[in-house]
Amino acid sequence: MNLHKIIRTVFFITMPLYFISCNSANDNSISISGAFALYPLGIKWTEQYKKLHPTIRFNVSAGGAGKGLTDVIAGAADIAMFSRELTPEETRKGVVLFAVAKDAVVPTFSTKNPYSNLIHHKGLTQDQLKAIYFSGGNITWGSLLDTIGKDNISVYTRSDAAGAADTWAAYLGGKQSNIKGTGIYGDPGLADAIANSIFGIGFNNVAYVYDVNTGRKRPGIDVVPIDRNNNRMIDADENFYNNTDSILAAISDGRYPSPPARNLYFLTKGKPTNTAIISFLKWVLTDGQQYVKAAGYVPLPKEKIKEQIEQLN
Secondary structure, X not given: OOHHHHHHHHHHHHHHXXXXXXXXXXXXXXXXXXXXXXXXXXXXXXXXXXHHOOOOEEEEEEOOHHHHHHHHHHOOOOEEEEOOOOOHHHHOOOEXXXXXXXXXXXXXXXXXXXXXXXXXXXXXXXXXXXXXXXXXXOOEHHHHHOOOOOOEOEEXXXXXXXXXXXXXXXXXOOOHHHOXXXXXXXXXXXXXHHHOOOOEEEEEEHXXXXXXXXXXXXXXXXXXXXXXXXXXXXXXXXXXXXXXXXXXXXXXXXXXXXXXXXXEEEEEXXXXXXXXHHHHXXXXXXXXXXXXXXXXXXXXXXXXHHHHHHHHO
């Protein structure tokens, strides 16, 4: 599914969500709302599950992790796609998390950027990234890359309450509200804005940077390598951004830091009692795991899966 198709699909399917009853124990419809990060995999799961259970009707919409949480608490959705950890206040509202996969947020820039070769060679350190996203000041690419150039960096962030923004900010030692930049709604919109901003920088979930069909990065968007050892060059063990397989392997084995690598969740209001929802969640955690890697995500360890299933029993 290409990026523009994702954008069209997200907005097309958002509206029907609010006309569905979410709380009937005998209802064969399941409504899912929330994080853009989990949306592509959520669509894959619902499509495959419906082949096995054609009487089940799904309504899936992406609007950010915060919206998914709000919808579930309000009874407007059965399941939220959630892409960050809960705050203590949110935990007190009685919601339950089920880890279903893992991915990461990566810093992104445009392939049109004339500093591209230097960015790939040197990368940026955590401190440099923090200065870019949190300062809101005038920082040039030249000053960061030790070269001539006075082109200011344009920072882009999410305008919606987003797990990706919270996760990226957590890596830099802050919260989403600390990120200073132009707010763009949704992961697809943010990727599009960055691709079209020559000197821009932002962040995206892996699924919106890499095309799972080709394994390569989507046209127009690239990844800023993170210089983890601060030696001002990207070493062999830091160079894993070329394709889907390499970035997923780095997330899985810990070469890519966590955060911004993180678990992805399905979230419900209390322990589910609807048999249709329970059956779907159990399938996601068992047979549904076969679709995780192919969709561009990292499968969870067996021990973690077992813990999630026990929550449903």
